[in-house]
Amino acid sequence: MREFQFPDFKQALDFVNRVGTVAEEQGHHPDFFLGWGKVGITLWTHKVDGLTESDFIMAAKIDRLTRS
Amino acid sequence: MREFQFPDFKQALDFVNRVGTVAEEQGHHPDFFLGWGKVGITLWTHKVDGLTESDFIMAAKIDRLTRS
Numbered sequence: 001m002r003e004f005q006f007p008d009f010k011q012a013l014d015f016v017n018r019v020g021t022v023a024e025e026q027g028h029h030p031d032f033f034l035g036w037g038k039v040g041i042t043l044w045t046h047k048v049d050g051l052t053e054s055d056f057i058m059a060a061k062i063d064r065l066t067r068s
Numbered sequence: 069m070r071e072f073q074f075p076d077f078k079q080a081l082d083f084v085n086r087v088g089t090v091a092e093e094q095g096h097h098p099d100f101f102l103g104w105g106k107v108g109i110t111l112w113t114h115k116v117d118g119l120t121e122s123d124f125i126m127a128a129k130i131d132r133l134t135r136s
Contacts, residue, residue: 009088009091009092009097010088010092013084013085013088016081016084016102017081017085020077020078020081023077024077024078029077029103029104031101031102031103032100032101032102032103033099033100033101033102034084034088034099034100034101034102035097035099035100036097
């Protein structure tokens with residue numbers, strides 16, 4: 001799980017929504033943890049019980065979101 | 069943690085947003101798990117390491133959301 005910190009709940013929730021939009025576009029959905037000022041994202045492909053190309057693509061796209 | 073099931077990711081994310089709006093109004097924020105078609109909500113007041121009135125109010129309001 002990769003953790004991301006935010007100054008409040010609203011910004012953490014906004015990030016979940018932005019990653020959620022990308023997940024819908026990709027048809028590949030991470031698991032999220034959302035707490036006050038904190039988001040955790042876990043990438044995993046349950047079908048193969050491991051990481052696939054889709055996970056690496058999502059990881060790169062999430063990483064790009066954190067820079068914009 | 070209470071678990072809620074949804075037919076897809078989008079509806080699960082919508083539920084997180086609706087509970088998030090209530091949490092902001094109440095100034096009391098649960099921890100969320102969000103996966104495909106699944107939301108988990110944990111109510112806890114870290115300051116007292118237990119449940120407080122705010123948790124019960126949030127639980128009732130979340131319960132009401134699931135009926136609307």
